[in-house]
Amino acid sequence: MHAYLADWLSLIIRWFHVIAGVAWIGASFYFVWLDNHLREPPDWKKQKGIKGDLWAIHGGGIYEVAKYRLGPEQMPRKLHWFKWEAYSTLMSGMALLFAVYYFGNPGYLIDSSKLALSTGGAIAVGMGTLVGVMLIYEALIRSPLSRNGLAFGAVLFVILVAVSWAMFQVFAGRGAFIHVGAVIGTIMVANVFLGIVPAQRALVGAIERGEEPDAHVALLAERAKLRSTHNNYLTLPVIFIMISNHYPMFYGHAHGWAVLAAIGFITAFARHFFNLRHQGITRPSILVISAVLTLGLIWAMAPSRPDASQAADAEQVSDIAITALVETHCQGCHADRPTHPAFQAPPAGISLGTLEQLREHTDQVYQASVATDYMPLGNTTGMTREERDMLGAWLRQAE
Ligand code: HEC
Structure with a gap:
């Protein structure tokens, strides 16, 4: 249950974070664009202190935008600042950092x-x-x-x-x-x-x-x-x-x-x-x-495959040895019903319950556990280099 609610929490914060980021970066892209498309205004606008003029159509309406050299003679009652987009991106990002990394x-x-x-x-x-x-x-x-x-x-x-x-x-x-x-x-x-x-x-x-x-x-x-x-x-x-x-x-x-x-x-x-x-x-x-x-x-x-001369290759790796290896190092998480408390469903959608399933993911498994030691996550199970080479050799002979 904990893992299930934690996933919902991180998804909702992530959703908010992306929206805040889109609003922030969207506004800054828009203002960069605006600045670069300003044209020289007519004289009557110049006399009001306007240095750039721009017309646009969007959402069925026509907009007139004016950029002042400094500012209008009198400040308008409502001036929009565009700062909360940045602040809310930071705050939601921090929340995500804590939810997913520090306490996830x-x-x-x-x-x-x-x-x-x-x-x-x-x-x-x-x-x-x-x-x-x-x-x-x-x-x-x-x-x-x-x-x-x-x-x-x-x-x-x-x-x-x-x-x-x-x-x-x-x-x-x-x-x-x-x-x-x-x-x-x-x-x-x-x-x-x-x-x-x-x-x-x-x-x-x-x-x-x-x-x-x-x-x-x-x-x-x-x-x-x-x-x-x-x-x-x-x-x-x-x-x-x-x-x-x-x-x-x-x-x-x-x-x-x-x-x-x-x-x-x-x-x-x-x-x-x-x-x-x-x-x-x-x-x-x-x-x-x-x-x-x-x-x-x-x-x-690009991931390189180990050359055939490697030691583990000399002897055949048995299915039994690999079944045991996957059971020890992967199945706590990568099973239809993971026993690891942090997972409600097999992570990345990859279940490694059978050797058949392991074969289906040859390239990914190779990349995650042999070419790099990204998996098992955090190497909490203590998978050794020899075991990785053995898995690599088995994956190659299974091809
Ligand atoms: C402690 C839990 C855990 C263990 C143990 C574990 N994994 Fe994973 N695995 C994950 C999580 C979580 C992800 C998703 C990673 C992500 O999103 O970055 C993942 C992702 C993967 C992926 C997909 C990577 C990609 O390309 O997206 C592969 C392949 C994989 N694991 C293989 C393995 C193998 C093989 C083992 C055993 C040697 C193993 N994992 C052990 C948690 C685990």
Whole structure:
């Protein structure tokens, strides 16, 4: 019953999290688009302080959008801020992190062959990393480094790769992946909360007082712009990380942190194409390079089959030995009615009750338990390298 309700809980939070994320990223994509499509307004609008004009049709109605150079003479009674989308994405993301990882199935997060963390220890390491990296980012963006966009981007990339490597040293693959995604998400929300919203507040304050914004307001605005640019480059990687977290071939990979770095680079680089295009520069080579790099990654990550000369191959592996192995290491979870308390139904829909069923999933089982040690989850049953090789040899002879 516990597992059943836990699944419902995580599904509902996940659903909310995705909706909040869509609302946030959707709004920011829309405003980037808006900024890039503003046209010069007619004179009578210019006299009102309007610097960009745009007309659109949507949902059966025609909209007129105007962007002010600074602001209207009088602030409207209702000004929409677009900040709760970001905050609710963070809050639901945190709830998910706790429900699925910290208090859910420990196998997703804790790998005792890496570090035998208690729940409290895992929360301390996870939350410490989120807050720590966010503080480093905050220190950097207030430093002179922020004046050089490219150098800042490079430093940020190196920091994130280091975080990714470190997370893979302490957490199981899936837990490591989600923490890198959460670090990026936290930086993005902090950008809104600690930079963009305060800059907007300062601007609105100045307009309300009827003052021209001073140097301080201008500095805040400039930094807010940089933060918003970073968020823009981080959107594609963060979404990729969040969804790739459901594909063991990524986080179960022996060099998962490097896979993550490659994906981060490729997706952020691809974003660059769209950003340039918005500025009227079309550079298809960026997309071509991204596609070639992706093909390279697909090739590099392809699971390799062990060569026939391996020791376990010399002798035939008996069905009886494999039946016993699967019973010990897999069937607690992968059965029609799992005995493991965390599962209500066979995880990933894979039941391994019979050798026939094992054969049906040859490639996946090979990938999960032989090529990587992603399965058994968290290796709670203590499956050895010899047993993995034996399983690999059996799967090959069963083909
Ligand atoms: C403690 C429970 C548990 C044990 C034991 C376990 N698994 Fe799993 N297995 C899972 C869960 C949970 C998933 C879903 C993983 C996910 O969504 O990331 C899964 C997923 C899988 C998948 C699908 C991976 C994919 O490609 O999506 C395969 C294959 C698999 N397990 C094989 C095995 C084999 C073989 C064993 C025994 C050697 C085993 N598992 C032992 C819990 C377990």
